Amino acid sequence: MAAPAAAPRPSYRPGVAMLKRVLASVIAITAGSFAITVPAYAAPFQTTATNLNIRSDAYLSAAVVKVLAGPTSVEVDCQKSGDSVTVGSRTTTWWAHLPAHGGYATVAYIDTPGTKLPGVPDCPQDPPQTGDVTLADVQAMFGSRIANPSLVQTGLPSLNQAMRDANINTVYRKAAFLTTLVHESRLEYNIREIGDTRLYGGRGYIQLTGDFNYRPAGQWLGIDLINNPELARDIRYSAQIARWYWTVARNINPYADQLKMGRVNAAIGYPAGAEDQRRCDTFRTAIAYLSGQPAPAVNCSRTAKMSGDTTRLTRAQFDALAKVPGAPGTVG
Template identity: 70%
Template sequence: MRRFLLAVLACLGLTAGALVAASPAYAAVFQTYGSGVNVRADAYLSSAVVGTLSGPTSIDVDCQKSGDLVSNSDGTSSWWAYVPALGGYVTVVYVAVPEDKLPGVPECGSEPPAGDITLADVQAMFGSRIANPSLVETGLPSLNQAMRDAQINTPYRKAAFLATLVHESRLEYNIREIGDTRPYGGRGYIQLTGDFNYGPAGQYFGIDLLGNPDLAMSLQWSAPIARWYWTVARDINPYADNLDMGRVNAAIGYPAGTEDQRRCDSFKAAVNYLTGSVPSGVICTRPSALNGDTSKLTRTQFETLAKQGSGLG
């Protein structure tokens, strides 16, 4: 199909290079082929789908970046074209060029998008809890993407999410719970635990987490799984909006204790860094109904207890 489209362009006296030359300096025009081609929020198959191309489409490409490898009958490519008008990335394997990388198109800049969390940010928030800065920095692009996908886009939401993860995993995507030899013990940013989580998370992403639990601490899946738990297994953003770290901690799924206050202190430190002050009304304690181990509750069961304040012993 790529070769066919290029032949058609040649008949019209056009080439990919000619299209590039004819386009504005900030964009290059290319043609996609195929139907149902996804536009994703980032250059990874785990990133959210932000649109779909119903058929061959002319796209103005701003830049390209290396991401997940995609294959079809015409070849493979790990390059993705950023299309500002579509708000996302299209895999180059479905762009009508003979190469696996777009000619004449610059690589997307290394500067993080405005609003993304940097290594300097988390070090300022959490200090010595960031024990392996280089590893944390490696994971931050995927973690920032997961935060965008999860609408973790306010200071309170960011503070609650990051405070949770720094206590769960030190913000290290590939960490395994120390001494935990259970097949479905804690892994990754959110320390995913239990077949009751590995199964549904794997089903959600279309991967076999029950058969390959170590995927939960891979760079590709650790951050998306944290996003899944935060928004699908539980709905935690509203608790962060209410400054309710008691319910945030309960939603993560461990019994109440001194750890709750430590996490709440980290939340306050993160909010202070992000906003310049600690607001009044931060809730560090849980409702008594949520003092027990909530890890095996369904989302509906948890929300019922969180609202009604009764149930767990």
């Protein structure tokens, strides 16, 4: 992150932190395909950065929803603890929610003497996550795509274990992973790609394809998938193969954290096309269900280099292809 240009630090006045009436009623601001609600009360503060990243959540891996020029005045309605940020001699884990901008800014770049904003309440806690996905959950998210509920139910214990093992434990990660699997296999652990007669054709949750995937997946699991490819759709291995692809063959969790569903799709390997938009739509629906609120803006796009079939790329090759230099002059 580039350091912000030096700016005069306005003198802090305790009275400024008092909650005030900013609107007589709630105003809905349309932002893309979702609405941002500005609460009736907020507290004014001053940012200290030239270009400040406003993120979808209080984490440095969260998607940047806006870059706010400044220093400028902002309204803060609540604050939450997240990733630690150090600016100069001050370190803070607190992030301010800026309702008018639809996201969070680190308190490190807000003019206040401490590490937490005075007079501002903590944000409500995120909806609790049990860590386990139920049949009712996937039916609510994916509807008719769950074509064989009893089979899906049978596979869920192994799938939930694989998700725990892969740290697929946040709303965005769960939504991206489950969206991918429901489009690949309808969440059926033993499915074989229809009409695919290839020895190493699509099998299982992730539709493992190609000897270049069967061999390393088998080595990672300690089984011989080359000579026994049908094991890829065995309930003992199907979910763990999906975990292997998500975290070993590729490193997909960070793309989910950043709401970059286009890169998730590219990492799965199929060429760009209409399927990308279908998966993005399903991703949004899954986020809304898991979080209990409309999904933030999702990046469905791919670069030209990632628009083709990437299945044969190694992880290092794909990471190099997907790497985008950080924008200069942005912080937070």
